[in-house]
Amino acid sequence: MGERDQDDAPHLGSQGGIQEVLEPTRIGDGQEPLWAWCAVSYWLMQNNLLRPEESWNAEVVEAINNALESARQRQRYPELVSEVSRELGLP
Secondary structure, three states, X not given: OOOOOHHHOOXXXXXXXXXXXXXXXXXXXXOEEEOOHHHHHHHHHHOOOOOHHHHHHHHHHHHHHHHHHHHHHHHHOHHHHHHHHHHHOOO
């Protein structure tokens, strides 16, 4: 991974850690955190804990998932998607 010594690496819950940068979605009765891998991988890369190409892979997977979800919504609710796109000034 990076050149940083493991003891020097920021921890997920430590000061300067990921919880100060990203806000996870909370799920379940215990409100466990659910992190978006794309956001986590970017933070890990920024802290030299993950190679840039691995973070890029997460970005590609998220883009594919978003495109598929968008296509599904356009097929099921075309009028809603058109209205939202118009309100947001999207093509």
